[in-house]
Amino acid sequence: xxxxxxxxxxxxxxxxxxxxLLLDLDAFEANLDGMAALLAPTGTRLRxxxxxxxxxxxxxxxxxxxxxxxxxxxxxxxEILAWGGxxxxxxxxxxxxxxxLARFAALARIARVAICADDAAQVSAIEAAAxxxxxxxxxxxxxxxxxxxxxxxxxxxxxxxxxxIAGSRNLIFGGLxxxxxxxxxxxxxxxxxxAITGAIDASRRTVExxxxxxxxxxxxxxxxxxxxxxESASGVYTEIQAGSYCFMDADYARNLDGAxxxxxxxxxxxxxxxxxxxxxxxxxxxxxAGLKALATDSGFPEIWGRPQLRYVGASDEHGKLECQxxxxxxxxxxxxxxxxxxxxxxxxxxxxxxVRNGVVECLWPVAARGALN
Amino acid sequence: xxxxxxxxxxxxxxxxxxxxLLLDLDAFEANLDGMAALLAPTGTRLRxxxxxxxxxxxxxxxxxxxxxxxxxxxxxxxEILAWGGxxxxxxxxxxxxxxxLARFAALARIARVAICADDAAQVSAIEAAAxxxxxxxxxxxxxxxxxxxxxxxxxxxxxxxxxxIAGSRNLIFGGLxxxxxxxxxxxxxxxxxxAITGAIDASRRTVExxxxxxxxxxxxxxxxxxxxxxESASGVYTEIQAGSYCFMDADYARNLDGAxxxxxxxxxxxxxxxxxxxxxxxxxxxxxAGLKALATDSGFPEIWGRPQLRYVGASDEHGKLECQxxxxxxxxxxxxxxxxxxxxxxxxxxxxxxVRNGVVECLWPVAARGALN
Numbered sequence: 001x002x003x004x005x006x007x008x009x010x011x012x013x014x015x016x017x018x019x020x021l022l023l024d025l026d027a028f029e030a031n032l033d034g035m036a037a038l039l040a041p042t043g044t045r046l047r048x049x050x051x052x053x054x055x056x057x058x059x060x061x062x063x064x065x066x067x068x069x070x071x072x073x074x075x076x077x078x079e080i081l082a083w084g085g086x087x088x089x090x091x092x093x094x095x096x097x098x099x100x101l102a103r104f105a106a107l108a109r110i111a112r113v114a115i116c117a118d119d120a121a122q123v124s125a126i127e128a129a130a131x132x133x134x135x136x137x138x139x140x141x142x143x144x145x146x147x148x149x150x151x152x153x154x155x156x157x158x159x160x161x162x163x164x165i166a167g168s169r170n171l172i173f174g175g176l177x178x179x180x181x182x183x184x185x186x187x188x189x190x191x192x193x194x195a196i197t198g199a200i201d202a203s204r205r206t207v208e209x210x211x212x213x214x215x216x217x218x219x220x221x222x223x224x225x226x227x228x229x230x231e232s233a234s235g236v237y238t239e240i241q242a243g244s245y246c247f248m249d250a251d252y253a254r255n256l257d258g259a260x261x262x263x264x265x266x267x268x269x270x271x272x273x274x275x276x277x278x279x280x281x282x283x284x285x286x287x288x289a290g291l292k293a294l295a296t297d298s299g300f301p302e303i304w305g306r307p308q309l310r311y312v313g314a315s316d317e318h319g320k321l322e323c324q325x326x327x328x329x330x331x332x333x334x335x336x337x338x339x340x341x342x343x344x345x346x347x348x349x350x351x352x353x354x355v356r357n358g359v360v361e362c363l364w365p366v367a368a369r370g371a372l373n
Numbered sequence: 374x375x376x377x378x379x380x381x382x383x384x385x386x387x388x389x390x391x392x393x394l395l396l397d398l399d400a401f402e403a404n405l406d407g408m409a410a411l412l413a414p415t416g417t418r419l420r421x422x423x424x425x426x427x428x429x430x431x432x433x434x435x436x437x438x439x440x441x442x443x444x445x446x447x448x449x450x451x452e453i454l455a456w457g458g459x460x461x462x463x464x465x466x467x468x469x470x471x472x473x474l475a476r477f478a479a480l481a482r483i484a485r486v487a488i489c490a491d492d493a494a495q496v497s498a499i500e501a502a503a504x505x506x507x508x509x510x511x512x513x514x515x516x517x518x519x520x521x522x523x524x525x526x527x528x529x530x531x532x533x534x535x536x537x538i539a540g541s542r543n544l545i546f547g548g549l550x551x552x553x554x555x556x557x558x559x560x561x562x563x564x565x566x567x568a569i570t571g572a573i574d575a576s577r578r579t580v581e582x583x584x585x586x587x588x589x590x591x592x593x594x595x596x597x598x599x600x601x602x603x604e605s606a607s608g609v610y611t612e613i614q615a616g617s618y619c620f621m622d623a624d625y626a627r628n629l630d631g632a633x634x635x636x637x638x639x640x641x642x643x644x645x646x647x648x649x650x651x652x653x654x655x656x657x658x659x660x661x662a663g664l665k666a667l668a669t670d671s672g673f674p675e676i677w678g679r680p681q682l683r684y685v686g687a688s689d690e691h692g693k694l695e696c697q698x699x700x701x702x703x704x705x706x707x708x709x710x711x712x713x714x715x716x717x718x719x720x721x722x723x724x725x726x727x728v729r730n731g732v733v734e735c736l737w738p739v740a741a742r743g744a745l746n
Contacts, residue, residue: 096705148657150653151651277469284521292717331494343689348743370721372392372721372722
């Protein structure tokens, strides 16, 4: 069941019911503008990742600032975007199952869509879906550029799969998916540089080998919030797939620059607003946001603007805070928590509550919340 | 947006779209029957915890087997149950905020409801909500019996708060909430025994001190799936609040008995059905269920019936499996994953898919999914 929104436009932030997924609109818009400004001189296109925000509203704001379209990981996410008028969507992932591929193919009638493969059997399944739907479908080859998750090996294996796609009358070879996920959170810039240098080299080599076989790559896509400056300067990557940059989270904020300081390119725009629901004894406060309201896979949240409060334990519906003497919150007080990991935190909520200058300005649905299929 | 169900009744399990939240109905019903049989001779009532299942359908099945009602942690969960005809609901938690308390008070017109407090300010707020709604509301005092989360200290502090409640013409003192959460997953029986002996002693002492002040405790509630046998044999606890027993998860299955073997009272009834979406290289398979489909706070899932497959890494939409030679799954193969932690895993889905003998028998909504407020 869709949950009722925890606020109404015009309400002061202090009146928002908790837990709530708060979007600081000034910071959010600054992040969108910042990415557009950074990518413009590189000539690299932004195809922002909607796995982070799951919202056609946000997708359209990214596109209005120059993004070429959106990435998603699931067909269900692609449906929500296409139904919400997003014109260009890449499923940056493998998809198995005839039912899902039929849904994907159906979207080709209302949006420009593409999908990835890393196995000839997947290509055959996409081909069958294309035949059935009477539409040519665009397929990218995913190559493993170092993340060790999905993807064929760069080079000859990738070329063979691309030739299989290009040789099908139902398919169009769309290029390479070359995302290095595990590089995004390497803390030191030289670590990220080393990892992405490898990804760039593998991509460049594969693009060249494809060209020798007469195959162009309209898209060479990858990069995230941690490394996009490297891929966008490579001359090989044509599209950047960053997602988290629009929100930032506590984990990305731990990435460092060459001077050992936080990179700081983007601002924290996403918060879980929580209330202190119990003050059971000195030094401890309990808030109403635990594991069901916050993803903790990348660490506990930080307490915005209250460095002396530490979130030290999460159970399903409770978060335990340690308080320094003199900075204890009050029972009922509302605190902004910066999630450890933004993507799965957003997926816990049905509504964004957009705030500016302390007032609720808008409600946006997390329209693809739970779109797992 | 509510997601479409991933299956239809009558379909074979192999045709279910993935990821899906699977309920093995035989195991589930055996768990419900098993708990009813274990509690019957003790005279202790079951008030099963709906934070686990979030479903009026399941609540009614528990009540049909003798449960006195349900617990919830959130007013939003209480609403879903009350609107679904559940007649007796305890919010086993503190609730702050006038808007939430007004919603709680409104439920008193369609169900028997109660709520907890651990602070006089909360009691005053509940009193105001009761006055406003024109209904007397039942309030339990939560005592900290060792978990170190919410709750006043047992003994005089609890008695003072109970007297504050009993002295209000708008409130009814309902008894004690005495849940020891951190004892539930202590692995060895002597550890659980030691923790719960402390909880029982603290509860008994507080009940006795209340009686000396002329205050009876209609409810002394607590206990979970890990320790309920101890509380139900105590002669002090009147209600057992176990939730996970109906599903079991991988973490609870690591609790041991006196012989060092898994306790084994309940069966795994809950699974996330996942598909192998990529077989990128020897020894590795990738499934389509990651952090957004599975709670990993209590460890990665186990692969049901396939002990040679290990889930070794989760990203947002991917799970990485290590495969022993000779037991690698096939691309597209569906696997049952046993979640590490059932409660927050259930909260990721909109639908239970009930299966029996390999066939989908029913779809039930996870009606209170996302009811965080």
